[in-house]
Amino acid sequence: MEEKLPTFESVFSIDCLIFGFEAGELKILLIERNDEPFKDWFALPGDIVKQDESLDDAADRILYELTGLRDLQMKQFHTFGEVNRHPQGRVITVGYYALIRIAGQKELRPVSQYARKAIWHPVNSLPKLAFDHTEIFNNGFGKIRRRLNYQPIAFDLLPEKFTLTQLQGLYEAILNKKLDKRNFRKKMLSYGFLKELVEKQKGVSYRAAKLYKFDRRKYAKIFQNELTAS
Amino acid sequence: MEEKLPTFESVFSIDCLIFGFEAGELKILLIERNDEPFKDWFALPGDIVKQDESLDDAADRILYELTGLRDLQMKQFHTFGEVNRHPQGRVITVGYYALIRIAGQKELRPVSQYARKAIWHPVNSLPKLAFDHTEIFNNGFGKIRRRLNYQPIAFDLLPEKFTLTQLQGLYEAILNKKLDKRNFRKKMLSYGFLKELVEKQKGVSYRAAKLYKFDRRKYAKIFQNELTAS
DNA sequence: AATATAAGGTGTGAAAATTACACCGTTAAA
DNA sequence: TTTAACGGTGTAATTTTCACACCTTATATT
Structure with a gap:
């Protein structure tokens, strides 16, 4: 892979863990990357935070662009800021999660240009993910597991x-x-x-x-x- | 206050909740600001994350610069990214906390140029803080309270x-x-x-x-x- | 009509954890 | 010697957690 990729200095992004429950399995939304780096790899859906939007707004926008869903609460769980986590430059990313009902949902939209398609993937057999996304997943999933014991978060995943x-x-x-x-x-x-x-x-x-x-x-x-x- | 302050586009910072326990009271380290904006206000100690340091490294460095303490674990608790949280531009800040032993600690160092002095202030009677630092404090303190019930974090505050x-x-x-x-x-x-x-x-x-x-x-x-x- | 299949729905007793509660003992200073 | 201040201890009632098995109901099949 010898193409020269552009580099950037300091960027903020958001990566999302979007959980759904289907056929008795817990699943997560992954996108298949269309561009370098990590072309053809699976990755967490994410995007850059714009200048004029708050983190929470950015998270809502990204979820909407990917799934067509609005008004769900995206919750922040951790921020990842290792210097070399992104090969093109310094990208600090905030992890957000949402728990949604897969059933009764519109088709997943075709996503932005960098993603070929979006799929629901069982959490128990995740493929290797691009960047440090496996670490992000483990961190967020761990928090959700612990939170399940004292917060009624499961109901967001079930039909009404x-x-x-x-x-x-x-x-x-x-x-x-x-x-x-x-x-x-x-x-x-x-x-x-x-x-x-x-x-x-x-x-x-x-x-x-x-x-x-x-x-x-x-x-x-x-x-x-x-x-x-x- | 009609001076013109410089503005910046996109900056990452860290703000720290540094807790100590003294005279039966829980206290937090505050600095008194020397510069605009919020000159003379109390604020949380914090600094900008450098290009070549991870978030965790930056947090450790900041704690060291402020207190002379090394090798304590700073823990991230939340990231604050409202668009207008800083009057000079877009600053996204990651909240970290540490629990330290006040007793047996060297004098607090004179801190960087933007801070006049650092003081230990009881958490029960905090003054108004600069920026959104009161919100940051409330968020972090709430998490520490909850964590106290299932993690042995209190011992970091006590003498050996x-x-x-x-x-x-x-x-x-x-x-x-x-x-x-x-x-x-x-x-x-x-x-x-x-x-x-x-x-x-x-x-x-x-x-x-x-x-x-x-x-x-x-x-x-x-x-x-x-x-x-x- | 009878039967098989698949899940729905229910209670009890033992063990562990949590809560409420009060008094005597020790030390040093006055 | 007395006082002030904290150190240190046990029990009973209540609540929560855990382990555990069988009959009922609805549909599909023969």
Whole structure:
């Protein structure tokens, strides 16, 4: 690879971990690079932060450009600033993540010129990624795992109405371990932020399960009480 | 203030929360600014990241320049990138924190030209800070509080040998609430990473307390087991 | 109609962790 | 000797966590 690439002095970028849950598996959105460096490699979707946009705005814009989704909360998790993490110059990148519902989503857009296509890839068998993106992934995924134990982040990955078995499957996919069915259900219901619906699951060839919704209001109330109590 | 200040396009900086514990109070290191903007205001110590240093290296350098301390671990906690957070241009700043022992420390150095002096200020009565530094402080302090519950970060603030009462006082200072003496001691000792010394406290006008050390080895062992068990 | 398949849904007892709570002992200074 | 100040200790009630197995329901198949 002997072409001469342009270099740059000091650039800010954002790289995104966009998680989805599909077919019982936790997946992440990767793009296949069209340009050097790392042409044809998989990489995390990312972009440069513009002069007139905040980090959070840039993260929202990038997610929108890649998936057509708006108004999701992208959350920052870490900033990566090794001197040689990018071969063309000094690029400091802020890692953001989002958890989204794959189902009911429009087709993934054809992405910007530097990416050939975007795919959902299971997190358990990621290929080598461009740059230091594997490290970025490990860092962010680790934080999400830990956060799962005290924040209701799983619900962003599920359809609005879901069964307890689906919820448990998602926890198992994120934590990568089996959970006990009875204890899981007992605990989840004890929080008091799940709303049982009259409606049941449809289209399954076995006994239909009850559907539940995550009740953000109740959650906020409980959470506020916890804060003021401490 | 009608002077014309220079402007810049895109700069990376680091701002530091340097915590210390003195006289039963949790304190933070502030500098008093010597230059515009925010001349005479208190601010967090910080500096620009150089082209050829990583974020972590920059954080270590800044701490060293300010305090003369080396080899402490500065930890990143959040990156702040609002467009107008700095009046002179686009400055994105990475927040780092460190917990250090005030006692036994050399005098605080006279700091770089932009700072008149550095002081230890109790966290419970902070003045208004320059830029968005109050927000940076709140963000970082909140993270440290939460981290205290599952990481042995408090020991960095204490002298190497300390009494359980001192340790409890520190927890109370960080969490800003009273703890039960018997339960606190029972729990701390149950972790198994405190080493009881033969030596006792000296120079107090009441019964001398036993001294303890934090045993990093034992902690590492316990922590590793927890990781592999999950 | 009977049967097979696949998941839904439920309770209890043991163990561990958390919480609330009060008094005597020791040291040095007055 | 007395006082002031902190050191140091145990128990019982409650809550949380964990391990564990079977019957029920709905659909598809024969």
